[in-house]
Amino acid sequence: xxxxxxxxxxxxxxxxxxxxxxxxxxxxxxxxxxxxxxxxxxxxxxxxxxxxxxxxxxxxxxxxxxxxxxxxxxxxxxxxxxxxxxxxxxxxxxxxxxxxxxxxxxxxxxxxxxxxxxxxxxxxxxxxxxxxxxxxxxxxxxxxxxxxxxxxxxxxxxxxxxxxxxxxxxxxxxxxxxxxxxxxxxxxxxxxxxxxxxxxxxxxxxxxxxxxxxxxxxxxxxxxxxxxxxxxxxxxxxxxxxxxxxxxxxxxxxxxxxxxxxxxxxxxxxxxxxxxxxxxxx
Ligand code: ATR
Numbered sequence: 001x002x003x004x005x006x007x008x009x010x011x012x013x014x015x016x017x018x019x020x021x022x023x024x025x026x027x028x029x030x031x032x033x034x035x036x037x038x039x040x041x042x043x044x045x046x047x048x049x050x051x052x053x054x055x056x057x058x059x060x061x062x063x064x065x066x067x068x069x070x071x072x073x074x075x076x077x078x079x080x081x082x083x084x085x086x087x088x089x090x091x092x093x094x095x096x097x098x099x100x101x102x103x104x105x106x107x108x109x110x111x112x113x114x115x116x117x118x119x120x121x122x123x124x125x126x127x128x129x130x131x132x133x134x135x136x137x138x139x140x141x142x143x144x145x146x147x148x149x150x151x152x153x154x155x156x157x158x159x160x161x162x163x164x165x166x167x168x169x170x171x172x173x174x175x176x177x178x179x180x181x182x183x184x185x186x187x188x189x190x191x192x193x194x195x196x197x198x199x200x201x202x203x204x205x206x207x208x209x210x211x212x213x214x215x216x217x218x219x220x221x222x223x224x225x226x227x228x229x230x231x232x233x234x235x236x237x238x239x240x241x242x243x244x245x246x247x248x249x250x251x252x253x254x255x256x257x258x259x260x261x262x263x264x265x266x267x268x269x270x271x272x273x274x275x276x277x278x279x280x281x282x
Contacts (some may be wrong), residue, residue, distance in 0.1 A: 127148045132163070249270055
C-alpha cells in the first residue's frame with residue numbers, strides 16, 4: 001500500500017524533499033507518495049493541515065520555513081517532542097507515535113552525520129559556530145553529543161549569542177556542562193579544527209567580517225546551491241570545505257528512518273540524486 005508523506009512550507013515550490021525521499025524509497029523498494037504542501041503563514045492553518053494529513057492516514061511530514069517553531073508549539077501543547085526538537089525549539093519531522101503527534105528535529109544530527117561521512121574529526125575538535133538564529137540553535141546539542149571540544153559561538157549581534165547560550169544551557173544539562181564561549185563575529189580569532197557558518201548571509205550578497213588571524217582546518221556552510229564566499233575564504237587559506245547539501249540529505253535520511261524504521265545508504269542516495277540532476281539539467 002502506498003505510504004503518504006508531505007513537506008509543509010511557505011514558499012514550498014522549490015523544495016527538493018520529494019525528489020530526495022523518492023530516491024530513498026526506490027533504494028529500499030518502498031511504495032511512497034511524497035508531496036509538497038503549501039500552507040498559509042499562520043498557526044491555525046498549519047494545525048489544520050497537520051490534522052487533515054494525519055487524520056487521512058499520512059505517515060510522516062517534514063516541516064520547513066517558516067513553520068518549524070509553530071510545529072514545536074503544536075507538539076508541545078498537545079503532543080510530544082524528542083530531546084533534539086525540545087532543545088532546538090523547532091521541529092522538522094512529524095509523525096504519530098502511540099496515537100500522539102510527535103515532533104523531532106533531525107537537522108543537527110544530519111549535519112553531524114555529513115561531517116562524519118566527510119571524514120572530518122569531531123572528537124575533541126575546537127569548533128567555531130557562526131550565527132545565533134534557528135539554524136545555529138539546532139546544531140549545538142548534536143555537535144556536543146558527537147564529542148566536540150571547546151565551542152565558540154560568534155554572531156554579528158553578540159547579545160543574541162549570549163542569549164542563545166543561556167537558553168540552551170537552561171534547556172540541556174549536557175550543554176550547560178560544556179565549555180562554550182561567545183564573541184562578536186568580527187572578533188573571532190584563533191585556530192579551529194572546524195568552523196561552521198550557520199548564518200543566513202549566504203542568501204544575500206553580503207560577506208561576513210572575518211579576522212585575518214582566523215584559521216580553520218575544515219569549513220562548513222549550512223547553505224547550498226549557490227556560490228558561498230565563506231567557503232572560498234577558508235579554501236584560499238588551505239581548509240577543506242563543504243556546503244550544506246549533504247546536511248539536507250542527512251536530515252532527510254534521519255526523518256525517513258523515523259517514519260519507516262529503514263536506514264538509508266546516504267552515499268549511494270547522494271550519487272543517485274547527483275546522477276538524476278545531471279540528467280534533468282541537460
Ligand atoms: P536562521 O533560522 O536561518 O538561523 P535567523 O534566525 O533569522 O535565521 O538567524 C539569522 C542569523 O544570520 C543570525 O545569526 C544573524 O545575525 P544577527 O543575530 O546579528 O542578526 C545572521 N545574519 C544574517 N544576515 C547577516 C549579515 N549580513 N551579517 C552577519 N550575520 C548575519
